[in-house]
Amino acid sequence: MGLKTKAEYIESLRGMKPTVYMFGEKIESVVDNPRLRAGIEATGATYELAETEEYRPLIVTESPLIHEPVNRYTLPPSSIADLVARVKINRLMGTRVGTCFQRCTGLDCLSALSIVTYDIDAKHSTPYFKRFIEFLKHVQKNDLTCNAGVTDVKGDRSLAPHEQEDKDMYVRVVERNADGIVVRGAKAHQTGSLSSHEIIVLPTRALRKGDEDYALAFAIPNDTPGLIHVVGRSSLDTRQLDGCDLGNLHYSKYCPTVIFKDVFVPWERVFMCGEVEFAVEMVNRFSAYHRQSHGGCKSGKIDCMVGAALTMMDYNGTEKAGHLKQKAIEMVHRAETLYGCSLAASYEGKKEPSGTYFIDTVLANASKIHEGKEMSEAGRLLVDIAGGFVADLPSDRDLAIPEVGELLKKYLKGVASVPVEDRVKMYRLIEKLVMESADTISDIHGGGSPEAHRITILRESNLKAKKDAAKRLAGIESK
Amino acid sequence: MGLKTKAEYIESLRGMKPTVYMFGEKIESVVDNPRLRAGIEATGATYELAETEEYRPLIVTESPLIHEPVNRYTLPPSSIADLVARVKINRLMGTRVGTCFQRCTGLDCLSALSIVTYDIDAKHSTPYFKRFIEFLKHVQKNDLTCNAGVTDVKGDRSLAPHEQEDKDMYVRVVERNADGIVVRGAKAHQTGSLSSHEIIVLPTRALRKGDEDYALAFAIPNDTPGLIHVVGRSSLDTRQLDGCDLGNLHYSKYCPTVIFKDVFVPWERVFMCGEVEFAVEMVNRFSAYHRQSHGGCKSGKIDCMVGAALTMMDYNGTEKAGHLKQKAIEMVHRAETLYGCSLAASYEGKKEPSGTYFIDTVLANASKIHEGKEMSEAGRLLVDIAGGFVADLPSDRDLAIPEVGELLKKYLKGVASVPVEDRVKMYRLIEKLVMESADTISDIHGGGSPEAHRITILRESNLKAKKDAAKRLAGIESK
């Protein structure tokens, strides 16, 4: 027990036997599948950097719960400093892996649960907080990675869960017994579900009377019987499988659909069951934390994109072009905006009754609204700066063919001083950064759809104070 | 001779024997390779619709040159009506194929040549216009597709062609003899080079004294000895090869790098050779036409995207969500902006000395500037409306596995009345529309880089008239 090395982390996954399908086939060894492994490596970087002298002080801290050093990705924030550290290590990790590292969502679930289970207990005298704390100790002691089982498949979005024709479109309890509950349904976009030891399930939306069976929170190992992970397609998914033209040599992202085929959950792992009025709080806490998280990792991803843009300017001989510098500034500005708002949300956090610190939601959502709109703009700017070979660069396999490879190397060369191989690699990385769907689409839909972020900042702002200020200046008596 | 059917078009390509490499292999039959065939089908649609009663009047017209019915994609515009028709059939085709149909660039070359060869002859008493007209007759009589060999690989972009360390970074003449010339170099992003019968080469930039060997225009069949087509990677390229999860069932795009390994061009196919001061005109004419073309086809592509967005709203049960309707409006607005400016550029065209009609370049570039910035925004809006399954939808192959397929179909269902298969197909199409790199990156770099479009509208505007107007209102005497 204790902090895991990256090697130990990967071995621990090797010991799990989840049911996995991908591209029409059953996958027997998750860690040996190159596509999945690239995701596991990204999560692995959170273990790897914790081993280094340089980054360990940032990533490792003492847990006030188990009084041992833990990886921050297992630590619900118990201070402003913890909140701030989340954003900073996320930016570090985002820059490091150039994609999603797939370990923050689990922490966001832990953080939400550490608040809401306490609040439910306070009202209902339920035992959820105690159970959760036991689970959290287990996570911290074993340095586990958790996944966020939040997004239900949703069926007809104009209908509440219990109004759906098929009642399973949101994960629900289908049986309660002495030992635990049996659940059915499916969760989509399960980023890193196979890189995680535990799947934490929370509701995905506010619920109301009639939806009691859907008001559920629990945690189970990713290889629990009845759990089926189906890894879907993403836009560059065969590159890892082929081991060619990777772009990002080390890391990638994948997001299975996870089906719960009548899965048993023991009571000690159930953290909410039927308290329908707390679903909205659970969703809001999780989402707010997750939007804060994105403010860190996505600014880190833009850092990579800026680095790629500037490097390509060096390679193309355009490093002095004023209009390209302007575009690089636009990219930097977007990174700092995400980061700044997310950081401010952290510094302005407050302590909740359970002792966990929660962020300022208006500022966290302000960050996320920018992400949802501006990450694609950052990508567009990067393509603009880099040039057209992002789209149709010849394969490394063509560069290796004798009859055409040398000609390609001749013609793909940029400035004379830079090896053509480096220019090719950088184009390939840019293709990955901009055109890989699993990662880029989370810029828009990760942490809830863009409309949710917008509604939140209006709802959470003090609108009356603003109206009163305007009325005073206009000389209107406020009631 | 005369108009080809789509079947005849494909057979005519089957008769050509270009040298092609893709993904480390030599491709023997272009028309039977599914990835290339998807591109050929897109171009084939320009032949197919010309056969239909509904669209023939739009696409087929009488050539004033050969006095026979020809496909408009072989017709340099000889009237305002011809200019306008270009935009309208491009929008039609863009909507039809949902990607690039790869036949407009060749026409844009023909149109540019029909002006500039005349202008060169007027100054230098060269025989280019006559040669070109013979070539044009050949194209029209045989209903050929041409490719635009414009974009050189460029090497160090801070250096002129003759200043490069490797003199071959722009296509150049390396030998002149009695029968013709020998050329060397490479052209990148050769959209549809293998769907084309002829490769038309033009310079890619303004040239100056010292660059004479690069001031070149000519046309040769795509299987001329020494021509090597290397088909590069794009983001969903293995989908066609695997025949699975296609998205767009019928069409796609590919853009080889084409290497000219000391290729012989007979004099009758040489349309410029050494008249360095005309390079800029050639580039400007071609680019302006091509930017006008994009105003049509890309608004057509947005039409598809809007259709996909609205359909997905129907399928998800979100068709009444006001904020999603607002986003659909944003998409429609972008389509109409591209279209409106491009159409206006056409209606405001003028006759050139050779008899060809040329567009208003300020308005054509106004359209293109929007494209370069707003197509990616249209894509982002589409993803926002559609939801997260654009990123990680399970493969059709998983849907076909007995043990998991039925579960997937259960959970991927949206509104009860819509077959799950339709929802899956529409998500797959959206993935293709937004995340396929060969097409989306041409939104940014097609027709020259964004900065080129911007400089053009400043240079071509009457700035003095604007200054004079301001001075008059301010009461400043203008000099």
Added chain:
Amino acid sequence: MGLKTKAEYIESLRGMKPTVYMFGEKIESVVDNPRLRAGIEATGATYELAETEEYRPLIVTESPLIHEPVNRYTLPPSSIADLVARVKINRLMGTRVGTCFQRCTGLDCLSALSIVTYDIDAKHSTPYFKRFIEFLKHVQKNDLTCNAGVTDVKGDRSLAPHEQEDKDMYVRVVERNADGIVVRGAKAHQTGSLSSHEIIVLPTRALRKGDEDYALAFAIPNDTPGLIHVVGRSSLDTRQLDGCDLGNLHYSKYCPTVIFKDVFVPWERVFMCGEVEFAVEMVNRFSAYHRQSHGGCKSGKIDCMVGAALTMMDYNGTEKAGHLKQKAIEMVHRAETLYGCSLAASYEGKKEPSGTYFIDTVLANASKIHEGKEMSEAGRLLVDIAGGFVADLPSDRDLAIPEVGELLKKYLKGVASVPVEDRVKMYRLIEKLVMESADTISDIHGGGSPEAHRITILRESNLKAKKDAAKRLAGIESK
């Protein structure tokens, strides 16, 4: 009778005796009030340019109705060429006066009436079209300026006209008798009502059963008894009154609220009365024409703004700054976008049953949506380029004081070669172009609110065709 000179136009206004209040005072002579005169001068420019050799061919044409030369601002379009001419002369006039010239709205009313009165008659056998044609002859023969009495004051916007607590919040008939009707209500934002000979009233919104008394169209002279013009405040309104620090030496805009205090309208001037189902058509036709008009005049205004920006760069010594050139390009791009879409809307117009030509509404609204968003951006860019003296430039009166004037001239100088007076004048013009409210706010609300433009392009687009295209590509059978 016949075309009026500018002098005759102004004399004809002097002969009218409207009831006018401004800033707490009754105004006896409209043409001698400097604030109103600046507006009259702007409208006067449409007469003045019609007298010049250079512009007469653009502005004057033969009326197919009276078979005499008429000013185009009295001519409902009877051909595509007429539609296009509208946009071009509007751009010309917008550049010329650098603000609203206040004569297009009346023409937009005439154009709408020339279609809708015919359509009402076709259904109801009413005599409106004939009456309207007689009125139109009067306007053309006397070269009159008309005002658009469209925007009602509206009261509670969540209620229909007949649901309002005060029934007069939309102009309505309060009495019908043998000779005519008596109307009551008020119209807001009556641009140039005192520069106009005739006030044309149309409904401002779609009406339904119960709103019959509000389904009204008519025309009356601006000095009809019971009409009261109240000229409101705008942001630089005292400059004309003081005759100092004008900015635009010649022209300005004003927009009274016009109250109809039980005004009698003879039947021969009533063009709709009670045909409630045609209100929506009247509004839509007028609005579409007016949005087309703006595409011309506002691009002309941006031309002035670009001229001012470039001149100020010359005066400040910043004419080589790349980032400022980029901003000028942004301004030019906006002008051409408005213009291009509006021009395309015109070229794509169609003949209506009455013989009048109507524009493509989708494209006209595409133009207007850009205006509503981008004019303020053009202003921001202009301020950015020009520098901070737009805000707080010392008054010309301070420059004239001996003890401080010379010092100010010393310190307000830019580049040595440009007289300080010219720089001061240009700053003052920029202040007027950007900070004058009567004109700039019409960028947003003129021709209906921004939301109206957005809804229109969705409603008028062929959405089914777009969905069908997407479904075909996805392989979904369309029903």
Added chain:
Amino acid sequence: MGLKTKAEYIESLRGMKPTVYMFGEKIESVVDNPRLRAGIEATGATYELAETEEYRPLIVTESPLIHEPVNRYTLPPSSIADLVARVKINRLMGTRVGTCFQRCTGLDCLSALSIVTYDIDAKHSTPYFKRFIEFLKHVQKNDLTCNAGVTDVKGDRSLAPHEQEDKDMYVRVVERNADGIVVRGAKAHQTGSLSSHEIIVLPTRALRKGDEDYALAFAIPNDTPGLIHVVGRSSLDTRQLDGCDLGNLHYSKYCPTVIFKDVFVPWERVFMCGEVEFAVEMVNRFSAYHRQSHGGCKSGKIDCMVGAALTMMDYNGTEKAGHLKQKAIEMVHRAETLYGCSLAASYEGKKEPSGTYFIDTVLANASKIHEGKEMSEAGRLLVDIAGGFVADLPSDRDLAIPEVGELLKKYLKGVASVPVEDRVKMYRLIEKLVMESADTISDIHGGGSPEAHRITILRESNLKAKKDAAKRLAGIESK
């Protein structure tokens, strides 16, 4: 001595006798001139709130220098908490006064001087820091307001100060003697110079060899002989003078040009003189602080604008319109973005050698870049929400005329339950918020031009780290 009440502040200004011209006249009593008084009232609010129980804890703190309670607007930050407090009190004040309160710039000068004088001394063994500290004590003990004399008039912007034809285009030393120095030149846009007790002069740009006479920092009372304040025009400046149609009943802004006509400055008030290499640091420190300041006050101003927008929706009966709510969200988002980035810049501040805390400049500039672009967008959104009466609302004087006033009140009414007077007042406030030039143009040019902010974030970012991250992922060995 000690904290001043607002009344004492105003009396202290009454005791000063600056030389002032405005609109062609010499102003004898600054505090009795209604236009200037509105500015003084805004600054006065910083004194007034310090007297209140509610806000005193925020605004008043103990000075580590004089160990007495001081107003934070006299306190260079000596901790992170001080940095953060700056942003928070600025937002409070911005919301309170709905315009610039004109006291932050002086503090920004004090803060910059508290760093740079120390740094200069460290290199040159000059006595600047000690002199400055004495001055600072004086400011704190007397609760003085200071003005930022930074922006020189600049002449030809392509030339350095010493290259100008007229050497006085940047403030310079023209004489040095035993008692002090004599300076000549002019500073533009001197926000609140007459509301300030002291004018603090800093250089406005980086200087180089040859510019020694321009490397100047000093402080003098605003009525020092030779100082001439010329109050320029702004867009609603006569409203205060007329006492009518004010909009903001209490507050406004004004920005004189201040001429230094051979002004004597005693040595004890000279804080830099000739150390040309420190000019850039002085500018950068001041600018960075000032950009941070704006992040607070301008988000506060948007709060007022949001309040006005929502109130107007209540008054117009449009409070349920979804598209208007979306626009209010856009406004809120902008406020929080400015605030978040500015707050983050503060929390991430660092201690300088002198003991003063300095902010993170990248984040501060990220905030300012948004301000420069988005404040005008916030204004546009407010006008869109509010409706057209922002432009041409009848004057209160017309509402007071018997024959037309009652009619106007009838027709200007919105929803039945809201007094028409309140609706009129709110429209008038919105006019002031959006169309008043002295305040709105500082959104763009305050704290340096937009390009300066952009260059700063590129220069201050760690670009090498970003390149290295990209290279590592691409597999390129970094050098």
